Amino acid sequence: MPGAYQLGSFGFDSRLIVGSGKYADLDTQLEATKASGAEMITVALRRVPKNKPQSESVLGYIPEGLTVLPNTAGCYNVRDAITTAQLGRELLGHSLVKLEVIGCERTLFPDVAATIEAAKELIADGFEVLPYVTDDPVACQRLEALGCVAVMPLAAPIGSGLGIQNPANLRIILETVECPVIVDAGVGVASDAALAMELGATAVLMNSGIAGAKDAVKMARAMKHAIRAGRLAYEAGRIPRRLYATASSPLDGLARF
Numbered sequence: 001m002p003g004a005y006q007l008g009s010f011g012f013d014s015r016l017i018v019g020s021g022k023y024a025d026l027d028t029q030l031e032a033t034k035a036s037g038a039e040m041i042t043v044a045l046r047r048v049p050k051n052k053p054q055s056e057s058v059l060g061y062i063p064e065g066l067t068v069l070p071n072t073a074g075c076y077n078v079r080d081a082i083t084t085a086q087l088g089r090e091l092l093g094h095s096l097v098k099l100e101v102i103g104c105e106r107t108l109f110p111d112v113a114a115t116i117e118a119a120k121e122l123i124a125d126g127f128e129v130l131p132y133v134t135d136d137p138v139a140c141q142r143l144e145a146l147g148c149v150a151v152m153p154l155a156a157p158i159g160s161g162l163g164i165q166n167p168a169n170l171r172i173i174l175e176t177v178e179c180p181v182i183v184d185a186g187v188g189v190a191s192d193a194a195l196a197m198e199l200g201a202t203a204v205l206m207n208s209g210i211a212g213a214k215d216a217v218k219m220a221r222a223m224k225h226a227i228r229a230g231r232l233a234y235e236a237g238r239i240p241r242r243l244y245a246t247a248s249s250p251l252d253g254l255a256r257f
Contacts, residue, residue, distance in 0.1 A: 005180055005202050007040075008096055008128030008149040010067060014039040015197065016227045017069070017182065018220070019207025021047065022159075026061040028216050034063050036220040041066050042098055042205065044073035045088050069130070071098035076105075078118045085122055097122065098152070099131040108158040112139045116146070123147045132184055135169040137176055144177045151177060152205065155196065156186025159208040163192035167199060174200045190219075190226035197230025198238070 003011025018038045023029040033041060041062055048057050062068060070088030075081040078101060085097045101118055103111030110133050119129050128149045133139050135153040143151050153173055156162035163186060164170065174181055180202035187193050187206040196204045204227060213219035 006149075007130065007180060010040075010094075010096060010128075012039045012067075012203070014224075014227075015201075015203040015231055016193070016224055017042065017203055017205040018210060019205070020044075020058045020062070021207055022211040023216060026058065029058065029211070030061040030063065032210055032216040032220040033066070035217045035224070036210065037224040039066060040069050042069045042071045042207070045070050045084050045091070046072075046074040067094075067096070068092055069096055069098050071132075072100045074102070075100060076102050076111075078114050078121070081114075081118045082121055082125075085127060086125075089127070095126055096128045096149075097130065099129050110134060110154075112136065115139075116142055119143055119148055120146050130182065135166050135173065137169060137172045140173045140177050140181075144179045148179065150180040150182050150202070152182045152184040154185040155183050155192065158185045159212075160186050161188030161209060161212075162186050163188055164195055164199075167195070170196075170199055170201070187223075190222040193223050193226040194230035194233070197227055198233050200234055203227075 004013045014037050016036055016038045017040045018033055018036050019042045020029060021044060043058055070092060072081040072084040075084055081099060081101045088097055089095055099119055101111045101114040103109055112134060115131050115133055119131050122129050123146055130150045130152055131143050131148055132152045140151040140153060155164040182203045182205055183196040183201045184205040187204060187209045193204050210216050210220045210223060
């Protein structure tokens with residue numbers, strides 16, 4: 001499938017990826033997702049009710065045409081993550097998966113060693129893996145070497161809204177891996193999303209920043225524009241930072257009084 005960028009066998013034009021949790025209600029989720037312009041939405045399979053038809057769950061409130069990216073949120077070990085990914089493939093009919101193996105219940109930071117182990121097994125099983133990981137350049141390099149179709153370093157802890165806490169690490173990751181880099185977790189406002197794109201990220205994934213806003217639909221619209229503006233700024237190339245002023249008008253040929 002063609003697009004501005006590729007994630008495995010899938011192509012996308014929108015560089016905003018949204019989540020499906022934490023909304024006040026499913027109708028708001030649907031409207032915010034539409035307003036975001038996203039072409040892919042993540043769904044935590046372990047949180048989809050098993051005793052309800054799909055039409056009454058989060059899966060029934062996803063705009064037509066969006067790619068559903070199953071994720072293994074809520075998994076704290078390799079085996080649970082792999083089993084959840086396999087359930088997602090069976091349910092959705094494709095092998096794209098966002099891999100999450102949480103290492104700390106309080107911070108929700110990923111267990112990097114377990115993530116690498118799970119990624120290796122899933123790739124061997126034919127999955128196209130997008131791992132949620134810390135902003136550790138070495139971890140991202142190892143995950144790319146395994147064959148992950150993208151890496152997803154966090155900007156800040158999940159749901160914190162703190163924005164990008166370590167832009168230097170993200171820049172190193174962007175310079176040292178060739179696969180797509182999707183900034184994931186911690187985005188709170190539109191300027192956070194724009195900064196991620198200005199640094200050169202392929203895309204940004206967010207959930208809480210939209211779902212937890214006072215007006216989720218309006219925030220989704222803001223994030224859509226921020227992503228586009230940040231990408232345009234990255235492609236345009238910023239001016240150099242200078243300590244002293246530089247005249248914006250030429251000094252030659254000034255009128256003399």
